[in-house]
Every structure is written in C-alpha cells, then in structure tokens.
Amino acid sequence: MNHSSTFLAAAADDPYALVLSSFMLFMVLALFGSVFAGLRGDSPSEFYIGDRQGSALKNGLALAGCYVSTSLLLSVTGVVATVGFDGITAATSVLLSMGVLLLLARPLQLSGSLTLGDLFSLRAPGTAPRVAAAVVTLAVTAPYLVAQLMAAGNVTAAFLGFSGIGVQQMCTVLIGGLVVTCGMLSGAKGLTVIQVIAAAVTLAAMIFASLAVLRLFHGDVGSLLTAADAHSIRPGRYLSTGGLINVGPTPRLDIAAGQVMTVLGGVCMPHVLSRVSAARDTATARRSVRYATGVVALVCVTVVILGMGASARVGADTILSGQSNADDSLMLVASSLDDRLGSGMSRLLFTALACAIFLSVLAVVGATTLAAAAALARDTYHHLVQRRQSDPTRELMVARIAVLLFGVLGILLAVLAQGRSTAFLAQLAMAVAASTVAPVLLYTFYWDRFNRTGLLWAVYGGIILSGGLAVSSPSASGSSQAFLPNADFAWFDHSTPVLVSVPAAFLLGWAGSLVGHRRAHRHQAEDASVTSAVLLVGRTAATAVATGRTAGRRPERSD
Template identity: 35%
Template sequence: MIDQINPVINMIVFALFVAFTLFIVFRVSRQKASAAEFYAGNRSFTGPQNGIAIAGDYLSAASFLGICGAIAVAGYDGFLYSIGFLVAWLVALLLVAELLRNTGKFTMADVLSFRLNQRPVRMAASLTTLAVCFFYLIAQMSGAGGLVALLLGLEGGVATAATVAVVGVLMIVYVIVGGMKGTTWVQIIKAVLLVIGVGILALIVLGKYGFDFSAILDDAVALSPHGEAVLSPGLKYPNPIDFLSLGLALVLGTAGLPHVLMRFYTVPTGKEARRSVVWAIWIIGSFYVLTLVLGYGAAALVGPEVLQDPTTPGGENAAAPLLALVIGGPVLMAIVSAIAFATILAVVAGLAITAATSFAHDIYASVIKNGTVQPDEEVKVARATVVVIGVLAIIGGIVALGQNVAFLVALAFAVAASANLPTILYSLFWRRFNTGGALFSMLGGLASCLILIVLSPAVSGHEKSMFPTLDFDLFPLSNPGIVSIPIGFALGIIGTLLTAPEPDHEEKAAEMEVRAFTGAGAEAASDH
C-alpha cells in the first residue's frame, strides 16, 4: 500500500496550497499593524466569518488525523474524542462566549484583571495560556511530521524531524506577516476545504458499501484483531475512570482554550460572538459525525494492523490519507493530505498568535512596562515572541513524534479545564472571588495537572509512552482531568476564602456583571 504513494503529486499539491495561502496572508497583511489589527483583526469579522474561522482553528490535526486513527484502531473509544470535542461547545456557548467578548479586549487575562489585582493575575494567566498552547502545538507539530513523512515517502527520524521544522518555519511566517487577519483567512479557507474534503471522502466510502454503514462495521470487525470489541467501549480505555477522566477534560476544556477564547475578540459585539459559536457548532458537529464514517472506513479498507505497523509513516495518524489512497489513488491522497496539512498550519498559526499575544500584551506591555508601551513596540515584541514559540514547538514536536495527536491534544484540554476554566467562571459569576482565589486556582490547577501528566503512563513506563525506556508512572490515569479539574475549582474557593478581597471589589464586580450581561461600555473599552 505504501508503495502506491506518489511523492511528486503530493509535493505539487502541497506547494500549490502553501503558495496560495501565503498569497492570501501577504495580501491582507499590514506591516504597520496596530495592536487591535495584529491581535484581533481590527474586530472586523462577522459572526458567520468568525464561526467558520473558529471551526478552522478548532478542527485540528487531532480532529482529522488523530480521531480517524483512534476510531480505526480502537473503535468506540476513539469516537469518544469526537463526542467530547463537540459537546464542549455547549459549555462555551452557554457560559463564556458573549460574556468574555463583553468584558475583554484581547486576551483571557484582560477579563480576569478587570476586577482583580492586575500584575499577578496577568502573569498567572499568561503562564497557563503558554502551557496550553505549548501542549497543543506539540500535538500539531507531531502530526505534521508524520503526515509529511508519509506524503513524501520519507523514512528515518532525521527526515521526519526536518518536516516538523519546515512546518514551524511556515507557522512563523504566517503569523509574523499576517497577524490575526491573515491567520483568520487561512483558517476560513482551511475550514471550507476540510469540510468539503471530508464530506467527499465519506460519500465515496459509503458509496463503496451501497450507503450501508452496517456493512462498513462488519468489515471493520472482520479486519480488527479485537473482533467485535471495536464496537464496544473498553478497548482503548479498559479502566472506566480513565474513560470518564478523558471525557471530563474534553467537555470542559474548550471553554478554557486561550486560542479559542481569543477568537471572540475578532468580532465587533458580544452578539456576534454568540453567533460565531452557533455557526462553529454546526460546522464542527457535521465534521465529527463524518469522522465515524472515515474512522471505521479506514478500519475496514486499510486495517488496524497496517496503521499499527512500525514501518507505516505516521502510524495511526495516517488513517485518513491512507483511506484516500485506497479508495481514490495517489491524486485523492495528495488532496486529502494537503487538506490535513492546511489543518495543521491553520491551527499552529492560531496557537502561535495566541501565545505571542499573551506574552506581549499581558506580560511585556501590562506587567513589565506597566501599560506605558507604545502599540507598535508591543506588536514588535509579539512578532519576536512568535519566533521563540516556533523554535520551542519544533523541539517539542520532534520529541512527541509517533504519539496519537488526539491523545496529546486531550492533555492540553485537561490543562485548560484545570487552570483556566475555574478562574473564568468564578470571575464572571462569583462576586466574592478575588485575586487570591484566581492565583490559587490557576497556578494550583496548572501544577496539579502538569505533575499528574508527568507521572502518568502517557510519559513513561509503557511501549507507547513518550519515554518508553523510563518508568516513573505513579499516577494510573492517562488523562488527569478527573483529579486536576476538581482541584482547580476547589483551590479557587479556598484561595478566595483565605485572602482578603480588593478594596473596591464590590464596585468592580458590579461593573463587570453589568458589562458581561448587557454589553454596556464594552465596545468603547475594547478599542482603548
């Protein structure tokens, strides 16, 4: 099967896509961009446009490559990722989207520092933002390495690592040149291509079976070494607590993802932010339904043993491209792989600009310079930060090569749900909440999550761990969400009750409540 791959066709399609998106980025970019232009695209996007861009930002390599591979290999348990990623949007829609847009300016830290002590809160929020973005970036870069290695028929660790570096360099160019506006248009283009591509692929798979999904499942069962177990829970997560922990992280994590939250500031009003999420839910929901067809289609037509063969470039992350190769030949595979690559580039660009904004706006401008920095200087710092983030992401992506990208992203969701979500919800809905509670919640949630991840089977002690030759897996669950998320919420309460509130906390809390729920004063404040 691998012998049928045509690297020349793949290179041509890949080069055309990169050239097209770079043209778009240069076309919409402005070298002298203001902070509002670089960070939020001048708040010029409509709800539908931003909803499509959110889908482009959210439907990552984990969604396309990782979930298809997880379903092909683990069946029912793999589809849990799709369910969790989709249901999570209800939390974002009902609890945070409009309220965050009404109270913030560019970042999550703007919301938290509205009525809390600005310097420590911004530092802590930036730390959690950078942690989430780093985990997410590692997943995307790892997926990119395996995908491009498969595309070009490359073998060996050095060649695959080189492809990770290429993705990192392209990411840096997209963000430095295009800012949020260029990044958003890349995400819109990618979302449209992804949904169309996945839809066509699913139709072809269903057409081969006379649109009988049961026939696909029968072949998947026949090819699986686990038989009918691929249709039942427990194959990937035999421990139901592990299963529950993953689901909790997925469902609660989205509302705390900084690169998703930042997208709410690219629209002019809170109402448009809410419309964005509704559009995103429809697009994302349609996509995740199709992953069930593609995942089991890959199980039936490619086979789990091929995907788990150590000689298969990309491993189980190659399920969707190899499915395209089987049903449509090298040309369809090239198109699907280019769409997957577009998926990775769009997401890493969104993550990079979020991390850069967090450092430049929250740490450099607001903490180091006490708000006295000029906007153009702040943008220069953000662009320089993108380069540093790109280098770190390349290194992390190389270390994580071979891991399932959906699993890696689930760890980022756990960090977001443990460190960010409790603080956001308390800040929006609990008047007594104070700076002490925010610091306890963010730093304690982050620390507990990171410690449990390091001590989990994901990092050491098993064949598929990041460091399989080491063994310090003292925590039994692969995802720490079921422990670290309650810790984050509990620490927010403990920290608030143990520390004194700010002198003007009642007035600030009342002002924030009015702005969050009515939008009064939000538009004027967002541009100053």
C-alpha cells in the same frame, strides 16, 4: 509509495508529481493570501485578534479552522478505526465542547479581552493575575504547539513518501518556519484567511471522502459498521467502551474523565477564546459559534465514517503494523479507494485530504503561536515591563519578536520529540486548560465573589496538579506507547489527571475566594458588581449604570 516516488519522480512523469505540484501550488497561494491580507494591520489589537469586522460566517469558519486540529482528523480517526466506540466518544466530546463555547460566547465578547490576562483581570486586577495568565497560556500552548508540529512533520514526510525520523524532523522545521514567518508578517488578520480556507477545505474533503466510503457500502451504514467491527482489533466488541484505555484500576472512570477533559479543555484553549472575542458584537459571536458547531459536527460525523471505513477497507492490523498509533488511518483509507473511484478521482481525494491536514496544522499552529505571543507581549511586556505606558509600535514589535521566539522554541522541542507519542502532549495541554482556565472562566462569569486569591489558588493549584499528575501517569512513562517509553517514573495509575485536578482546581478557586473575601475592601465589592454588569450588558451599558456610583474615582487606562 517509496523514496522513488518523491520529488525526483516528478521529473519521470509520475502521476504523483501532479498531486505534489497541486499540493505545493495550493499551499503557496494560501500563504500568499494570508500574508497579503495581514499586511494592512498595524495595531497590537489587530495583530492579536484581527479587526473585529468579520461576518458571523467568516468568524465561524475561522473558529472551526482553529478548532479542528490534527488530533481530531488523524488521532480520532485512528482510534475509531482500531478500537471503535472510544473514538466515537472522543468525537462526540469534541462537538460538545463547542456547546460550552456557545454559553461563554456572550460574556467573552462583552469582556473585550485580547488575551487570557485580560479575562483574568476582570475579577482580579493587578500584576499577579497577568503573570498567572501568561504562565497558563504558555503551559497550554507550548505542548499543543509541539504536538501539532510533530504531526505536521509526520504527515508531510508520509506525503512525500518518507518515513524516517530525520526527514520528519526536516519537514517539521520547514513547516514550522513557514508558519512562524507567516504569523510574524500577517498576525491574526492573515491567519483568519488561513483558518477560513482550512475549515472549508477540510469540510469539503472529509465529506467527499465519507461519501466515497459510504458509496462502497451502497449507502448502508449497517454493513459499514459490521465490516468495521469484523476488521477492528476487538471483533464483536467494536461498540463497547474500554478499547482505548484498558489499564489501571478504573479504566471506565478514566474514559469518562477523558470526556470531561476534552469538553472543558478544548473550549478553554487560549487561541479558541481569543477567536470568540474577535467577533464585533454578541450576536455575531454567538452566531459564529453556532456556525462553527455545525462545521465541527459535520467533521466529527465524517471522522467517524472514515474511521469505520479505514477499519473496514484497510483493517486495524494493517494500520497498526509497525506503529504505536493509528494516525495514518485517514490517508490509508483515502489510498484504499483507488480501485472504486478511479485513479484520477482517488488522487484528487488524497491531495484534498493532505491539503486539509496541512492547512489545519497551519491554522492551529499559527493561532497557538499568536496566543502565546500575545500573552508575552501584552500580559508581561505591556503590563509589567512598560507599566501600561501606551506605545503601540513597540508592543507590536515585541509581539512579532515573541512569535519568532516562541515559534523557534516550539520547532526545536518538536524536533527533539519527533518520533514520540503526540497524544501525551495534546492531553497535557487539554488537562492544564481544563484544570486552570475552565474554573477561572466559570467563576469569573458566574460568581460575583470570585477574587484574586481564588484565581491565583485555582490557577497555580490547577497547573501543579494537572502537570504533575500528567507527568506521573502511564501516558508519560512506563509503557511502550508512553511519551518516554524507556523511562518509568509513573506512580499515578490513571491515564488522565483531570479526575483529580479539575475538582481540586474548582475547590481551590472557591476556598481561595472565601479567604480572599475577608481581606477585600468595599470598593473591590463595587468593582465586582460592575464587572458582573459588564459581562451581562456590555461596557457601555454598565458604564451608564455605574456612572453615579463611580463619580470621582481616579481613572485608569485599559491600554
């Protein structure tokens, strides 16, 4: 496709116009549906996480929709297409992180948290943990949002037949503006509609494309694997590790650390956690995660098949020609099916995949923006500025303004960073989440002695270490594929900081809790046991158990 095959070509009766029109029509309908669904919600909690009335299937699809990002659909497919086994490892890690989420589903739902600040306050009440939660939320969501918006700009520009940075930036602004408007108007209720549609369309399109690829090889996975091996950048070593990361003193250790980062970081994203909290009871929460695990498992299998298909049909050299990454693999393999499927079916497949990618961008960007806005409005404005004085109308207004501000900031940063590597930003977000949220959540849910000091040490230590080491790594500077290829300030030899930051954050959380425990008062120890009871049997039951012990305590409002 070139410039002539864009909007202008629609007038010239080009078949591409049909694809484009279908795409636009579908997007408008999806956005209209989301805004319409969200107009009825008018309380802050409904704006942050929805009305908690959805079925397990709906919640599960929405969870899968906000979990399956362009990083999985485009980047992992590209890695499978070019280097093989490391991409399969990444896809497996994405699936395994859903397994960790299932373990956390029960306490997450029982905690009734709307934001990360609510979760942090379970063991550590006060303003400092709220501020720490807001800082973590912004540190995780900002780079993730920018990476998603950049990918959205790239894909849309490619879909329209352009490849210049200017057009990509324009597409980023348009899509970002659309998502921010949608998020401001509809909130979580409307976004749920988008996420459900995104999961369904993505799953259907990916399965359809995978079956088409398998049909080319007569359903024989062995011959697909052989062909993929032959056309990859490492013929004969397609199923060996080390294709993605082969620099530094310990590349194998870096790959293993990357796997840990994906498992822990993926599950600890604030927008994913709030999606699980949105279930109406623990059974729904668990079942939602199970359904989402099934959807993500299918998507991961199709990502691997399509990656192999891209290598076998297009070839790694063609995919990488003139580019620093292989993110175009998915669309290239869809285009390559033209001769076998027929032009009509091939165009339908291409349109379905483009819709899937676009919808997943909307779902993830919307959820990320909302999580950041909730942190700003609830954890900072409501709890710090308003001192927990309940004014839902004002809080809701602040939340909508926060969506606007955070969204605009994200769009500006994405425009500035357009053309650079999105992998670094996605990795940074994952590393910060794995190094801060993961230790705090695990200690909160499973260790009674975890306290405010441990939380603050783990959070700020984790942020400083993961952020600092990520910026000092070869992914940030010093190589042609780095985020800043023309600069070189890399001194940390490992490609991912989690090798150091995750163990250090766990250690800091433990040591801080021991130090803080010495200063703790007796009633704080009581609070810890009540918190454990709440995370075990829920608020109502824990209240019943604690009634006698807490009689006479001064009541405090939760909202």
